[in-house]
Amino acid sequence: GQQLNQSPQSMFIQEGEDVSMNCTSSSIFNTWLWYKQDPGEGPVLLIALYKAGELTSNGRLTAQFGITRKDSFLNISASIPSDVGIYFCAGIQGAQKLVFGQGTRLTINP
Amino acid sequence: NAGVTQTPKFQVLKTGQSMTLQCAQDMNHNSMYWYRQDPGMGLRLIYYSASEGTTDKGEVPNGYNVSRLNKREFSLRLESAAPSQTSVYFCASRSSFSYEQYFGPGTRLTVT
Numbered sequence: 001g002q003q004l005n006q007s008p009q010s011m012f013i014q015e016g017e018d019v020s021m022n023c024t025s026s027s028i029f030n031t032w033l034w035y036k037q038d039p040g041e042g043p044v045l046l047i048a049l050y051k052a053g054e055l056t057s058n059g060r061l062t063a064q065f066g067i068t069r070k071d072s073f074l075n076i077s078a079s080i081p082s083d084v085g086i087y088f089c090a091g092i093q094g095a096q097k098l099v100f101g102q103g104t105r106l107t108i109n110p
Numbered sequence: 111n112a113g114v115t116q117t118p119k120f121q122v123l124k125t126g127q128s129m130t131l132q133c134a135q136d137m138n139h140n141s142m143y144w145y146r147q148d149p150g151m152g153l154r155l156i157y158y159s160a161s162e163g164t165t166d167k168g169e170v171p172n173g174y175n176v177s178r179l180n181k182r183e184f185s186l187r188l189e190s191a192a193p194s195q196t197s198v199y200f201c202a203s204r205s206s207f208s209y210e211q212y213f214g215p216g217t218r219l220t221v222t
Contacts, residue, residue, distance in 0.1 A: 003152060031209045042114070042200050042213030043153070050209075088152060092209050096141065096160055097168065100152035 006089055006101030014109050019076040021087060021104045029091030032065050032072040033098070037086045046087075047074070076106075084108050112136055114214035116201050122220045123191040131186040131217050133201030141204040142184035143168075143211060144176060146197040153200060159184055191221045 006023045013019060023032070031050055035043035047058050049065035049072060056063055060077045072089055089101040114135045123129055135142065140161045145153040145168075155168030159178040173195060175187045184203075188195060198218050202211040 006152075009150075033210065035213075040216075042202075042215050045210055045212065048210055096158055096166075097155060098143075098153075098211060100154070102150055102152045 004089055004091055004099055004101035006104055008104060009102065010105040010107070012107045012109065013079060015079060015081060017079055019079055019083070019106060020073065021089075022071060022073045023089030023091075023101045024071045025091060025099075026070065027091075027093065028069040029093055029099075030069070031092040032063070033090040033092070034061075034063050034072070034074050035088045035090060037088065037103075039085070043088055079106075079108055081108055081110060114201055114203055114212055116199075116214040116217050118217060119215070120218050122222065123188075124222055125192060127191050128187070128189050129191065130188075131199055131201075131219075132183070133185065133214060134183045135201075135203040135212075135214075136182065137203060137205070137212065138181070139203035139212075140181070140206045142178065143202040143204070144174075144184070144186045145200045145202065146170065146195075147200060147216075148197050156186065156199075188219075191219075193221045195219065196221045 004023045004025045034046045037043045047063040052069045054065040062075045064073045086103045090098045117132045143158040144156040147153045157176040159165045162181045177185045201214040204211045
């Protein structure tokens, strides 16, 4: 089945550093979503992007919907310990189906 | 307002046993979904229900059945569990007015 290519697969950073991750696809999506998953929990929606070129922020998080509609980026500024988790991108084609990336596991060294 | 709830939280089955995973949402959402999550694979859609009374297959439906009992509840049934169905199962729901899906806490299933 179709999946998005998310990179990097894992990141080990120091507290206070900025983080960047991205998602690419060979297909066009009309909506991009970014989720965070804490251990033992379900994914929680962070940011939703609806238009090509759109740049949206949610606190220290900023995400962009790529101009080609085939990619999206998530940046986290000044990381803190509670940012630890797995970040997933998801693209929507049509109305019903989300296609997920494989996830980026973020580990922060204090 | 509990959002999306799932039961049980953990389950161990022997090969060939059957069980039903329960999901309920209190957000009055029309659409509900079942996903499985395996290491390194992200989440994959098993079945979804666009509205009460309808269900459709997702990417990995084999070995599963679903029932949309009413607007609130969407259950996933494993008729004859196999070790390949060891996974974490997530239920999600969505309003008709948004593309955003909201997830439950998951059911961790092990089939031995």
